[in-house]
Amino acid sequence: MRILERKTLAEFLKNCLGDSELIAPVEIEGRLYFQQLDPEQQLAELAWPAAAAKAVSREHGESPGATSAPDPLTVNSIKEFFFPRRQELYEQRPDGIIPRDAADGKRRLLLFARACDTRGLTILDRVFLGVTEDESYGRARNETTIVGLHCLQPDRHCFCTSLDGGPFGTEGMDLALTPLEDERFLAQGISDKGKALLATLGGKQAGEGEQEEAEQLRKAAEGAIRRAIRVPDQQTMDARFDSPYWKEVSRACLTCGICSYLCPTCHCFDIVDEGYLRLRCWDTCSSDTFTRMAAGEDHRRLKHSRYRQRIYHKFSYFKENFDTHACVGCGRCTRWCPVKTDIVEIVNGIGETAAAGRPSGNESASGRPVKAGAKSTAAKSTGRGARR
Amino acid sequence: MTPVRIYTPFAARVRELRVETKDVKTLRLVFEEEKVAETFAFEPGQFVELSVAGEGEATFCLASSPQEKGYLECSVKRVGLVTEAIHRLDPDALVGLRGPYGNSFPLQRMEGRDLIFVAGGIGLAALRSLIKVVLAGRGKFGSILILYGARSVEDLVYREELEKWRSLKGLKTVLTVDPGGESPGWKGEIGFVPAVLERLNPGRRNSTVITCGPPIMIRYVLAALDKMGFDPQEVITTLEMKMKCGLGHCGRCNVGPLYVCKDGPVFTYARIREFVEQII
Amino acid sequence: MSGSTGTVKKTGEAKAPVKKLKIVGFLCNWCSYAGADLAGVSRMQYPDEIRIIRVPCSGRINPLLVLKCFQQGADGVLVSGCHPGDCHYQEGNLYARRRMLVLRSMLSYFGIDERRFHMSWVSASEGKKWADTVRSLVEDVRAAEVEAQAGVPVW
């Protein structure tokens, strides 16, 4: 572990970047997005990364997310740089088939990914690098170096700690940075690639004090997470499959694709034609055309069956097939849901026997409004801005 | 650089477009590259993704026998965009073909057993490959019953072959059409496949049932077999579902922990029993 | 169709290779198509950079058809129908008028040069008007091409 100061961080990043492309969070109209940067943005970013600045400028002691700053989490997850929204596969002309390249072969540096997002990649790995390897995904994985940034500002939708993750997780990162006081970062090599990179850096070795500081920050960040998902065991999941519960909880669902498209682990896609070009693009199981066959057969015609599919795929089928839930607790699906469909509440409510009404979630055993709700009501009375 | 290999199809040429019924055609396809033709191997029950330039890709089971070398056959019912395009193809047109995907019928386990094939409509296409292999190794299997039904006499596919099979010894072929679908001189049965199956009441001892057809037929056939006391382990079906990738990635054909494309399409009734409601 | 050279000569300018435009014209069967036919029969000269699609009525034109043309690489689109009052179906062209007005505004709003999208009334007897319409359309599209940002496709 090493300590990087403002200057050494900038130099280090320049070193890492070399002739790679740079992907980093960018703020646009008050929201953060992961984007591939153009050369001009790159220079600015490398001099003193905006996201790093955001991470270190927080005021300790203030309740997380309680500023007017944009959500600390990017709107999009990093999955699109490995599993693009639109990917050209090949051209099929009436007189022949013209293959496309799987990747452009460029090295890429992905800066300041959160632990939830990088853990999401390890979940996608199980699908795309499993029995049949998706070469383009594999290439993108190999060609990308991921520098993670630990999260000091989980917000009210985060629940990563209840899914084997945490704001200070390192799964899926090559290198992890912890923002300390005074514009310093604790850098930790995670993968072999990351360790090798770190070795190229002079910087000073981290002392005990700094490690202790990081440890305190970790505790504070984890403590700031207010929500916890409690996934019922397979038996309960199986037993509740046909419950009227699913109609109840999916009633407000608009069957749009926000939850799937922003999710770091959702990976359903479609294969479509644009003229003679065949390509693959994101798709969502909530769409009413997802499973509809040409002759009209559709085994998930009603929206509750599609919503249930999303939940079961994440919390039952994926677990059965890959021994992990396909959810990292980033909270994007709830945060951006047009009608605030609450995945924690819904999953926690699966096992409840109460037949009707909204599930109470795990925060309280006795109906609602419950803890988080009560908290936000309290926050409201002192000023609505504080809710954020 | 590596091409996106897993999705890039092999080029194949249409050698024959046989009209089976008013909305079913059987394509005979030959790979353009000899190397591909030599290495492409499949088992009865597997499927391919067939694509037409500018129209799209769709899933079809291989209806020819792996023992017939040099070509592949798929039977295509005209129902949507891609199947329409296939029906419009010129003889000698170029199509894309990738695969084979999915599992296959457990041929070894069927050896020594009496086989009951129950098919409806275009569903016979999914069993044709297996039937051909079984007939080629006739000695290894017990008695064979083929029960095949369609909406009407005109909707029966593979009529020449059915005639041929009918003339074979130790093989019983029963054809049926839905009530109202018979034509003058129809000598077969009249009635829905599950009902005819119950009437025939084939022995369940040492029998394996292989069934494919429209979802509604499969559902009632499975129910009938349940009633007749067949062992769900010895009831095998092959499922159709919306598929895109064929690799267990795209999520469309996911039902329960299963992906029909990679864990299927061939399943024993025992395996899918708990999901039947969701599938068919 | 009687084609000319496809280039519009501008006096005094050095001759540069001019891109051949691809313009799609949707012409109603009863007036505009007949008008274009008349122009051809009368051997009127006009640019050959328009490809004509005959439709039953300008009221048949779904804005999606226009977008599809642009998506597929058309440099310009023309919708042409009967003069108000002359519609074979009484009022199809009057519906079209409203629709194309809104469509044109939206195209323009999204930064698609509105000179790329024209609408005209051409009757069966107006062979000359047809030729003039195509000429001015081609000129307009060419002017839009000049102002367009290099490397940015029409759609």
Add this chain to the structure above:
Amino acid sequence: MAAAVRKTAADLLAKTAVDLVIGYGRSSGGEIVPEFVSRPEQAQALEWNQDCTYNLVRYLTDPEVVGDAGAGKGSGNAASKSATASKAGVGKVAIVVKGCDLKSLVVLESENQVQRERLTVIGMPCRGVTDQAGKLLAKCEECPPDVYNPRRELCDLVIGEPVQRTGDGPTDKSAARKAEKNDPSGQSSPYGDVEQIDALKPVERRALWDGYFARCLRCYACRNVCPLCYCKECVFDQHDPRWVSPAAAVASNRSFHLIRAYHLAGRCVDCGECERVCPVGIPLRRINRKAAKVVEESFRFRAGLDPQAKSPLVTFATEDPQEFIE
């Protein structure tokens, strides 16, 4: 107010005047969510406050929520597809609406998409709703009194007294009255945001919108949240022909947004839900409002005022402008 909503809902359900009340509730995460109440005792879950942004009218055309209660008289397609859902047996529905939501209901009614007689419309005088930071939404800042106090003649019930908002002057009222008469003349332009963009050069407009469209994920939240996007088979879901590629890219996204706006031209009531839900911050109201501006200026029509009115793009006037036609 919340208490009044609960009581009203409980009464309606107890009297079996309605089978379902669509209102606002709260999730265990503390968020305001749509709430569907079908028993009097559940009415306690209803909420009313400044976080109640959703336009619940959206649910009136969802057969899986309202059964066939929403299905319009003439809408054969809606009825056929809702066959399964209508088994739920929902008959009469009460719905909590703000004045701005009410306008979209007016359009649905004019397009025969709801059976008005099976609806109980509960109007809410509204002080404006806020975003997550507690800031009044832009649409609320522009909202005239005859909208934030829902028009009584269009509601079955109105909860509480009309609200007064600071800054309301007598001129606002007369302006609103004029608007109601479909006479936009004599007003300072209500479309300043659109005019800003109109004033740009084509290449600038192109760059502006393409910047936004590059981010569009084609999640279709804007379409799905729209109370007026009720088509059973949306043109963007059609496979044959495939008008617009579903793959997110600037060109196909531009087609999507153009057609979406076009299909809403003369129908959109500017409830702003599309813009609110867009995860990537596309200013969708500025697109819809452009179409509204064109319709208003060219055809003298504003959507959402008259349940008997015909949508301007399914009709015409002989004197319609045609300066753009050669």
